[in-house]
Amino acid sequence: MNARSTIRLVVSVDTEEEGLWNVGFPVRNNTTTNLRGLARFQALCERHGMPPTYLVTAPVLDDEQAVAEMSKWQQESRCEVGAHCHPWCNPPIVAEQVSSRESYLSNLPRELQYEKLAWLTDAIADRMGVRPTSFRAGRYGFSFVTARCLIQLGYTVDSSHLPLFAYPEDGGPDFRMHARLPHRLVDSSKPGSLIEIPVTTGFTRPGYELRRRIYQQTRQPIPRKLRLAGIADRLGIARRVKLSPEGTQTDDLKQLISAGVRDGLQTLVLMLHSSSLVAGCSPYCASEADFERFLSRLDSCLGFARTEFQAEGVTLTQAAVEIDQMLD
Structure with missing residues (x-):
């Protein structure tokens, strides 16, 4: 199968602290209990030949066990570690309380966006030993100003766009009309570009x-x-569906994959939150029974993509390199 006909599947994980779901935007003293679920998840992905992309927030970098695990997997080419900015708890901290509007990185001044992204980029490089090249904004808070900052910091791929979805109630982004095919974001003010690979959304x-x-x-x-x-x-x-085992039934996930491939999607991006990898840390896996059903949906989804469409598991940066060549 040649590069143009191969279906790529990116498994991406917003790898983050607890607390976002029901206590607002805690600036300090965040916990990362959910990261104890990374090893089981990694094993599931490897069983399907799908190297995950872990997009990590600032508090994750203080978790010695998780840092050691992800660093080892990345060194062995079993995963990629990218960046995921939660601006409320990502240095520099400029306020002890953060409003919902301020929780979107894209609503902050350009200088502050850059400072937070630069801090996170350097911290990941220091703790993981590899400078990150992939990114997703927390709460999908992304704008072209954010893209310019990422280009300046050497990133090659973003996956913050969520086509068909919008969050206008509290000042969030509107992706209802955004393209769902990968495309290049170019900074016209200086040389540089960024490949945008949206999270896969669509219909059944x-x-x-x-x-x-x-x-x-x-x-x-x-x-x-x-x-x-x-x-x-x-x-x-x-029936609008996001390619995520969080709150979406197995049949809908399979139908979304099939419909997307039939409509010409060659790169699929599945996303989930690390807080769903331990029971009780997210509303999607409130109990052990919920968690086991979640893992079953994920297992079925990855198996379906692999057996029905011979999907090749790639990281975000690997996908971006191939797509960049195709866009030339």
């Missing part, structure tokens, strides 16, 4: 553009009153 049936229009129309005021969005979802006409 092929025909992405048509279904995106239906999805948008059913969320207009009159169709919303008629509850057409729920009808379209239940009938599978426009």
Whole structure:
């Protein structure tokens, strides 16, 4: 199978502290109990030939066991370690309380964005022994200003875009009209570019553009009153899905993969949070039973992509290198 026909699957993990789900944005004293689940997750990925990309936040770098594990796996080419910025707990700390709007990196002044990203980049390089080249913004808080900072710091790939989704209520980004195919972000002010590989989103049936229009129309005021969005979802006409085992059923994940490949997607990005890797650390895995079901969905999803489409497991940076060559 040649490079252009191969289906790539990136397994990406927002590798982070606990606390985001229900206590706001704690600036200090964050815990990382969930990282004890990394080893079991790593073994599952390796069983499917899928090297994960761990995108780590600042508090993770204080966890000696997790740093040692990820450093070893990266040295052995069994994973990649990239960056994931939670600006509220990422130095430099400029406020002891952070509002919801300020929790999005993209809403901060350019200088502060750069300082936080520079600190995280240097800290990862120091603790892991390798300078990171892949990035995802916490809460998907990404803008072209963020991209310029990343280019300046030597990053080659970002995966912060979440097509079809928007977070306007508290000043978050709007990705409803963003492309879901990988593309190049170019800094016109100076030489440099960044490959954007969005998290895979879509629908459970092929025909992405048509279904995106239906999805948008059913969320207009009159169709919303008629509850057409729920009808379209239940009938599978426009069932919006994110490629994540968190809160998504196995059949929907498989259908999203199939529809995406049929629509021409060659690079799929699955994402999850490290807090789902230990029971009780995220709402997606509140109990041991939830956790085992979560692992089963992940296992089935990876197995399906590998057996049905011969998907090749790659890290974010590996995918970006191949895509960059294809875009030339």
